[in-house]
Amino acid sequence: MLSSVHSTVRPRPLKLGFLPLMDCAPLIVAQEAGYFEAEGLLVQLQREPSWSSIRDKLVFGLLDGAHMLAPMPLACTLGLGSINKPVVTGLGLGLNGNAMTLSRTLHDQLLSLCGKANTAGRSPSPSELALALRQWLDHNPASGLTLASVFPYSMHQYMLRHWLSLGGIDPDRELSLVVVPPDMMVSALQSGEIQGYCVGEPYNGLAVRQDAGRIAFTGHDLWPEAPEKVFGVTESWADRYPDTHYRVIRALLRACQWLDEPTNRAELAHLLARPEYVGLDADTLRMAVAQMSSDCSPLLPCTHKHFFAHGGTAPLKSRMRWIADQMLHWQQVEQAVPDSMLDQVCRLEPYDAAAQSLSLPTTAELSARPGPVTV
Amino acid sequence: MADRKAPPPAGSGPVTAPQHVLLVDSEPGRAALLEQALKDAGYTVDKRTDPNQPLARLVADTQPDMVIIDIDAPDRDVLEQMSHVSRDNPRPIVMYADQDDADFVTQAIRSGVSAYVANGLRPERVKSTLAVAVARFREFQALRQELDDARSELADRKIVEKAKGLIMKHRKVSEDEAFAALRKLAMDRSSRLVDVARNVIDVFEITQE
Numbered sequence: 048m049l050s051s052v053h054s055t056v057r058p059r060p061l062k063l064g065f066l067p068l069m070d071c072a073p074l075i076v077a078q079e080a081g082y083f084e085a086e087g088l089l090v091q092l093q094r095e096p097s098w099s100s101i102r103d104k105l106v107f108g109l110l111d112g113a114h115m116l117a118p119m120p121l122a123c124t125l126g127l128g129s130i131n132k133p134v135v136t137g138l139g140l141g142l143n144g145n146a147m148t149l150s151r152t153l154h155d156q157l158l159s160l161c162g163k164a165n166t167a168g169r170s171p172s173p174s175e176l177a178l179a180l181r182q183w184l185d186h187n188p189a190s191g192l193t194l195a196s197v198f199p200y201s202m203h204q205y206m207l208r209h210w211l212s213l214g215g216i217d218p219d220r221e222l223s224l225v226v227v228p229p230d231m232m233v234s235a236l237q238s239g240e241i242q243g244y245c246v247g248e249p250y251n252g253l254a255v256r257q258d259a260g261r262i263a264f265t266g267h268d269l270w271p272e273a274p275e276k277v278f279g280v281t282e283s284w285a286d287r288y289p290d291t292h293y294r295v296i297r298a299l300l301r302a303c304q305w306l307d308e309p310t311n312r313a314e315l316a317h318l319l320a321r322p323e324y325v326g327l328d329a330d331t332l333r334m335a336v337a338q339m340s341s342d343c344s345p346l347l348p349c350t351h352k353h354f355f356a357h358g359g360t361a362p363l364k365s366r367m368r369w370i371a372d373q374m375l376h377w378q379q380v381e382q383a384v385p386d387s388m389l390d391q392v393c394r395l396e397p398y399d400a401a402a403q404s405l406s407l408p409t410t411a412e413l414s415a416r417p418g419p420v421t422v
Numbered sequence: 423m424a425d426r427k428a429p430p431p432a433g434s435g436p437v438t439a440p441q442h443v444l445l446v447d448s449e450p451g452r453a454a455l456l457e458q459a460l461k462d463a464g465y466t467v468d469k470r471t472d473p474n475q476p477l478a479r480l481v482a483d484t485q486p487d488m489v490i491i492d493i494d495a496p497d498r499d500v501l502e503q504m505s506h507v508s509r510d511n512p513r514p515i516v517m518y519a520d521q522d523d524a525d526f527v528t529q530a531i532r533s534g535v536s537a538y539v540a541n542g543l544r545p546e547r548v549k550s551t552l553a554v555a556v557a558r559f560r561e562f563q564a565l566r567q568e569l570d571d572a573r574s575e576l577a578d579r580k581i582v583e584k585a586k587g588l589i590m591k592h593r594k595v596s597e598d599e600a601f602a603a604l605r606k607l608a609m610d611r612s613s614r615l616v617d618v619a620r621n622v623i624d625v626f627e628i629t630q631e
Contacts, residue, residue, distance in 0.1 A: 097498040103536065107528045128502055130527070199503050225478055226503035228496050240476060 055290040057111060060089040063295075064101045064113035067094055067325040068229060069248045069335055070276045071114045072315060073140050073354060075324050076302035086294035094323065097228065098198045105281060106132045112295060114140060115279040118370045120392050122200035124282075127379060133282035136362050137394035138296045140276040141303065141354035144339075145203055145266035146251040147173075147210065149243040150236055154261040156183060170345060173264045177214030184221055192222040195244040197229055202275055203245040205373040206266055210245075218377075236260050247275070248350055249327060249335035255346055256331070267351040274359075274366045285394060292394075297401040303354035312336045358413040361402075362393045365414065441543070443551065444486035445469040446477065446495055452562040456490070459558050465551070473497065478504060488548065489538040490555050493531060501538050523549075533559040578616040585619035588626045 065071035074092055077083050083090040093110065095101045098119070104110040106123060115136070123134035149157070160179035161171040171179070184192065194211075196203035204224075211218045218224055227235045229250045235241045237259045244250075245266075254260035266273055278299055285292050305311055316336045320329040334347070343349035353359055371384035399409040443465045447453040450471045457467050468484045470477070477500045481489065491498055526549070530536070535555045539548050582604065589600040608618040 096494045096496045099498045099502050099536070100493055103493070103531050107524070107531050109528075109531060128505060130524075196503075198499050224503070226500050228499060231497065235476075 055288055057288045057291040060091050061111045061291070061295070062091050062093050062109070064093045064095045064104060064110040066098065066101065066114060066229075067327075069319065069325070069332075069352070070141055070144055070354075071324070072306055072319060073278075073299045073302040074114055075318055076305055076315070077298040079318055080302065080305060082298035082301045082305075083295070086298045088291070088294055088298065090295075092323075098201075102129060105134065105279065106130060108281075111284060111291075112278060112280040115277055116198055116201040117274040117277050117366070118200040118202065118205075118374070119198075120277060120279045121367060121370060121374070121384070121388070122379075123279075124388060124392050125374075125380060125384070127200060127374075133391060134279050135282050135285050135392050135394045136277040136279050137285070137292060137397040138278040138299055139274055139358075139360050139362055139366075140278055140299070141306075141352065142272045142274060142357055142359040143265070143267045144247050144275050144350050144352035145206060145245055145273075146248070146348070146350060147207070147243065147245050147263045147265075147269075148232075148236070148251045148254045148260040149263045150239075150260050151258070153183075153242045154263060157263070170264070170348075173210055173269045174213040176263055177210055177212075177216065179214075180211070181214035181216055184216060193225055193241045194222060195225050195227040195232065195235065195241045195246075197246055198226060200374075200379070202266070202273055202370075203247075205370070205377070206269055206273075207245040208377055209373075210269060233257060233259050248338060248352070249331050252334050252338060252347055253331055256334070262346070262348055265348050265350050267349075271351070272357050274370070277362070282391070285397075289397065293397045293400055296397050297404065300355070300360055300398075300401055300405060300407070303360050306354040307356050309340070312339070358408070360398070361408075361410050361413045362395060362398055363410060363414060364389050364393045364395075367393050441487045441547070441551075442466045442468070442485070444481065444484055444489045446489060446491040447471060448473045448492065448495065449562070452492075452559065455562055456555055456558040459554050460551070463551075463554060477501065487540050487543055488551060490551070491536050491538070493534045493536045498536065505538060526552075530556050533563060535559050581616050581623065582619045585622040588623060592626065 063074055065074050078090055078092055095104065095113075098116060101110070101113045101115060102119060102123060105113050105115075106129065115134075117139070120134040120136045123129055123132055125131070157176050157179040158171065160182050161175050184190070194207060196207050198204065207224065208218045211222075216222070225241065227241060227244065229246050232241075232244045232246050232250050233254045236244065236254060237257075243260070243263070251262050255262060266275075278296070280292060306315065313333075316329060316333040319325040319332045319336075320327065325332060338347055338350050339352040340349060367389045371380075371389060374380045375383055395410045399411075402409050443460055445453055445457055445460070445467055447456070447469070448471055453469050453471050457469055460467050468480075468486065470480055473496065477497050481501070481504060489501060491501070530552055533556050535552065537548070537552055537555070585604060586597060586600045589595065589603060590597060593600070595603070604615060604618055604622065607622075608615045611618065
C-alpha cells in the first residue's frame with residue numbers, strides 16, 4: 048500500500064509557475080503560510096514573463112503546474128495556437144477581478160454621448176457605453192480605434208468582445224484588437240498606441256492613479272462571478288501523480304479561504320509587493336487589495352474579487368462550457384466543443400476529495416448554483 | 423494589414439530564396455551572435471534588442487517569415503494574438519512539433535528559444551533555422567556560465583585575501599601562516615575556504631565594534 052502511495056507522489060521539488068498579478072496570490076500564500084509544507088510538499092515558485100511562456104513550459108514538462116488564464120487548459124487541449132496537449136484543471140483560482148479602462152478622452156466622449164439626462168447621475172452600464180461607442184465609431188469611421196486584452200484565450204478577450212457586441216460592433220472588422228502585456232497597458236494608453244483595455248488589477252487602478260485613463264466598468268458589471276484564473280497541470284501529470292495533485296489542490300484551497308478573510312488583506316498587499324512576487328510598490332497593491340470588496344469609489348469601483356466564495360475554487364463544468372461557447376461564438380473553434388472534452392479538462396475527483404477532507408462543499412453541491420450570467 | 427508576399431506556388435520545390443527572420447532578444451551579445459550565424463546561413467535578419475520598441479508594429483513593418491524570440495521576452499503574448507487574428511501572420515512554432523519533435527522543442531525551450539512561423543514555410547527549413555538559434559543560445563549560455571564562474575572565483579579570492587589580511591594584522595603572523603590557519607579551519611569543519619574566510623571577517627568585524 049505504502050509503495051503505491053509513493054509512486055503517485057512527485058519525488059522532486061514541484062515547480063509551479065505564475066505571472067506577477069493580483070490573482071497569483073493563492074500560490075504565494077500557500078507557500079508563505081506553510082500550506083504546501085503542511086501537505087508534505089516542497090514547492091519552488093517560478094515567476095514567468097508571459098502566458099505563452101507558462102503554457103510552453105507546462106506543456107513541455109519544465110513546470111509541474113501553473114497559474115493560468117481560465118480558458119487556457121481547454122485551448123491547450125484543443126491545440127489552439129499551440130501543440131495539441133491535454134491540460135486539465137482541478138481548481139479555480141477565484142472569480143471576477145477585471146475591469147475595462149478607457150483613455151480619458153474616449154471615456155469623456157462616451158459619457159457625453161450617453162447623456163447625463165438618461166443616466167441620472169449614475170455611472171452608465173456596459174451596454175449604454177457600448178451603444179455610445181457604436182455612435183462614436185459612426186462619427187469617427189477612420190479613427191483607427193485599438194483596444195487591448197492580455198491573450199487570445201483569456202476572459203479579458205471574451206469580455207472585451209462581448210462588450211463590443213452589446214453595441215452591435217464587430218470586433219474583428221470595425222477596430223483592432225491587440226494584445227499588450229498587463230504591465231505595459233498604462234504606458235500604451237499614455238502613448239496613444241491603444242485607447243482602452245481589459246485587464247486585471249492593479250493595472251486599472253494604476254491608470255486612474257496616473258491619470259492616464261478611467262475605469263469604464265468592471266468585469267463584475269458585465270459578467271458577475273465570471274471565472275478568471277485556474278490552476279492547470281497536464282493530463283499526463285495529473286494521471287501520473289494523483290496524490291501530489293490532491294495535496295497541491297488542498298494547500299491552494301486553504302490559501303484561497305485565507306485570501307477571502309478581510310483581516311488578511313494588509314498582509315496580502317505586503318506579500319505581493321515583495322520583489323520576487325508581483326514586485327510593484329506597496330501603495331498600488333494596497334489599493335488593488337482594498338478594491339477587492341471594500342474601499343471603493345466611482346473612480347475606483349469595487350472589483351468583487353474573491354477566491355473561495357461563490358464556488359470560486361471549484362472546477363465547474365458549467366463554467367468551462369461557457370468558455371467553450373465563447374470560443375465557438377468568436378470562431379476560435381469551428382465546431383462546438385463536445386461535452387466529453389469538458390469532462391476531460393475539468394478534474395472533479397481531486398477537488399472533491401480535497402474539499403471533503405476540509406468539510407467544504409463538493410462540485411456536485413456547488414453545481415446547483417447558476418454560472419455566470421450574461422447581461 | 424499590409425500585403426504579404428504570396429506563398430510559393432505548389433510543387434515549386436524547396437524554398438531557396440533568402441528568408442527573412444525577425445530576431446527579438448534583449449540580450450545584445452546573444453542577439454549579435456545569432457544574427458551573424460543566420461546571415462552566414464543566407465537569411466536576411468531584422469532584430470529588436472530594445473524591449474520598449476512595440477513588437478506588433480515591428481512585425482507588421484518587417485513582415486518576417488519567422489520570428490525567433492527569447493522565451494523570457496515579456497511581450498511574447500503579442501505574437502499569440504497576431505497569429506490568432508490573421509492566418510497570414512506568424513504562427514507558433516509548436517504547431518510544427520509533432521510527437522517525434524517534442525524532444526527537440528523541449529530543448530529549444532530549455533535553452534530559451536521560441537519561434538513563430540508564417541504559413542508556407544517548410545517544416546524542415548523551420549527546424550534547421552531553429553537548430554541554429556538553439557546552438558547559439560546554448561553557446562551564449564555556456565559563455566555566460568563561464569563568465570559567472572570566473573567572476574565568483576575572483577570574488578571568492580578577494581574574500582580569502584581579506585580574511586588573510588585581518589589574521590595577519592591581528593595575530594601578527596606571516597601570510598603563509600595566516601593562510602595555513604584558514605585552511606586548517608576549513609578542513610576541520612569540512613567547509614569551503616571562502617565560507618570560513620567569510621566567518622573570520624564577520625568575527626573580526628563584530629569584535630572591532
